Amino acid sequence: MSEQVKILFNFHSNIFDEQMVETVWADKVDQEKGLYKIDNIPFYIPLIASEDIVFAEFDETEQMLTYRETVEYSGRTVIQVVIMDKTIETNSIREIFYKLGCESEKANEGYFSMEIPANLNYEPIKKKLDRMENSEIISYAEPTISDKHRTEGYN
Template identity: 50%
Template sequence: MAEVKHEKILFKYYSNVLDELTVETMWSEIIDKENGIYKLDNIPFYGPIIATDDEFYAEFDESEQMLTYRKTTKFSGNSIVLVIIVQSGFDKEIIRDRFKKLNCASEGLNDSYFSVEILKDINYSEIKKLLTEYEKDGILEYAEPCLSDKHQMDLKNN
């Protein structure tokens, strides 16, 4: 039998994007199951303060009946940006393709909403410039719920 390498973890948090208590389940790599350490292997949708490759502590929650996120233990330096297309009829795949060419993976939720992963080694000021252009053109709005220290420094240095 193959060894289980991932677990689905419950994240329960207040989302500033949705302005409400939010529940999201995400796949995570098992780092140290005995001590409850996992590494996020999903791109979050609604804005928890965690990014892909961050390590965190989770434990079984009796009321939820599943493993539940408790706290981040090691930050990867990656960031997550949430994007909503506000211009009616605009194909979000055009923007997702532009991000992909900049080595930023994304996950779409529906025709107008997606989240973008910005890896630590990417200069965030370039991504921010692109987002700002689209926002000025009335095509999208975006939120930066999980902007790493490294990416915040990218903005200060430009």
């Protein structure tokens, strides 16, 4: 197992309309070249998914390894889910999507981010998300959607 590092992402959030920071774990791919593979699902960072290869370097101002650019995309899609129906536990919604092949990380009760692997068809997942949103159980955003999933989910 390779040694893990934390990488800082400094970004503008369209959802919160403010500058934000978030750190994620990454595996060293080629430290001399500044290449790292993202190892966890981001909660808020747009256009980043686990298994993406990124270039990061030490930033004197931030005093830590800081994201600069994505070198290679994993083809994974990240969905941010907010539970609108407060009578439903977050983990029960996560379980529904886990059974469809999606992994997720819970930020807190009422919010989690979920990832769709590159090899999974997005259409049935998108239909489930839309049904749950139309029923006002959840609300969701697609901050990171792969080209493959974009074509599958919008037929």
